[in-house]
Amino acid sequence: MALLQAPAKLALWLHLRRRAAVPVPGHAVAAPPGEGPLILLHLAEQPDDPPPVAALVRALLHRRPNLRLIFTGAPPPAEALPSGLRASIAACPQDPAGARQMIDATRPRALLVLGDQMPPALISAMTDEGLPVILAEARLTRQQRRGPWRGAIDRGLMRRIDRVLAPDLTAAAAARHMGADPAKVELIGPVTETRPPLPVNEAERRALAQILAGRHIWLAAAPTLPEARAVLAAHQATLQHNHRALLILAGLPPQTIPAIQAEVQALGLAAVLRSEDDDPSADDHVLIAEDSYEMGLWYRLAPVCFMGGTLLPGEALPPRHPFEPAALGSAIIHGPLTDAHGAEWGQLDGASAARLVLDSNGLARAAADLSAPDQAALLAGNAWSVCTGGAAVLRRIADTVLQMAEVQA
Incomplete structure (x- = not known):
């Protein structure tokens, strides 16, 4: 395992060094108003199986009505932004300096990555600050098809993630294969759309x-x-x-x-x-x-x-x-x-x-x-x-995020 860890750490370090050498100009990010805990929610831009973001937001708000969110990555669907939600949308930082600036400006409690697109700079900056990163609804099929260099970067990122909430056995096995600590991988099932039964006379x-x-x-x-x-x-x-x-x-x-x-x-x-x-x-x-x-x-x-x-x-x-x-x-x-x-x-x-x-x-x-x-x-x-089962899975994701965020209070 040590022989595999060294190349992964090196690949991630070199990737971030290259990004740092060519910083991407970004706009200043401000935290949404309010006193509630702030969560960064990163959405994969091309997910294999788009999760119901709106349902997850509702589950989070049900447990913490004063929660604040910053969405990065793909734009959230309109239904994921209910009236009164304290939220903003920001470009995902591509370099270490931009990620640190976002964290310093917004002081998040946790990062939830939804889908299989893991943002290297943001994940690394969060873990460098001792802030928890949770990965959910990631099938990890694309990562398994990548070449050696990009695969090594992904392994370096996976070892930094604090909790992997796997939607199925294949995803759980892929996370462990990529270097996730087995004790941090939890099989919870997929987030499915919950539909009320059709009515009947x-x-x-x-x-x-x-x-x-x-x-x-x-x-x-x-x-x-x-x-x-x-x-x-x-x-x-x-x-x-x-x-x-x-x-x-x-x-x-x-x-x-x-x-x-x-x-x-x-x-x-x-x-x-x-x-x-x-x-x-x-x-x-x-x-x-x-x-x-x-x-x-x-x-x-x-x-x-x-x-x-x-x-x-x-x-x-x-x-x-x-x-x-x-x-x-x-x-x-x-x-x-x-x-x-x-x-x-x-x-x-x-x-x-x-x-x-x-x-x-x-x-x-x-x-x-x-x-x-x-x-x-x-x-x-x-x-x-x-x-x-979708409702129970949503509850598990929301509970994990908020429990890990509470540790940072």
Whole structure:
């Protein structure tokens, strides 16, 4: 380890020396008004997975209403600056002298680096002053791809960080590989957006649950027309070993309904339209719920959900957020087209909390596998943990920052 530490320290020292030789002119930084503790919050300019900064700011202010913040790095989103927040935005100092000037002028209690962009001058100046530096929400994927010189600088910085709050096992391992003291690395999970469950008419849910008792129900939420055809074919296969299964197609453009009804008829299935106020009978195989207003009802009734717009392109309503079914206990199937909610899909897949399928055959296999209640329950439980864990992670980050800042009081 000593042989690795020396080059890292040397690389960081040389980097800072070079920056000091060519100082970057900067504007004077003033602390926001107020008497509360001041935290520097550095935001990565090109994060792999942008964290919900606004939610973190709310968590910090909930614990310390008089807290003051200075944002550096990427500009904070507008929603991260609530009315009354004592905050300012400053350019991140690039050289040691600029970093020292910022610290002398603002007297921060701690630096929170959010994301995997570690500012060398600022981190070094903070630790030289004995002030704590916390790294959170850093996947560290870019650091692992860097060359030897830049990698040595990153290792030198990592050894200066007082606490690494890792979002996943890969990030925790990367931090330790880069030289972080294992005792200072804590696996807390990713910061996920917390969404309230979709509303439901509880009387309607109870009535339908009674009508559908004992039947396996699965949902296709906002599918494209090609996906609707694939789902119907998968359902036909499911009926061969579970003849009472019911498929709900919900969130459909009105102009696609005739084509879907024609496909249902071609497959020899029986369907009922929700718009006609008919409840599915024991002989119905498909419930077509055209609009999206009752999506909270369908998520609650269906223990398995295929998320449309993720497998086959085509005409459809906008893809639904994957945390909607996750928050309501539905096991999730999805395809590879996840750009609409890429960060959330990455979190679910990384936690084995969703079933990824690549084609129509994979969809049929997944639908068959998840008709087993124990398989669906395992997947749904993992998804619920992901979508509800964000609040606890935010609390952990806020508590760590404020506790370490208190030491400097």
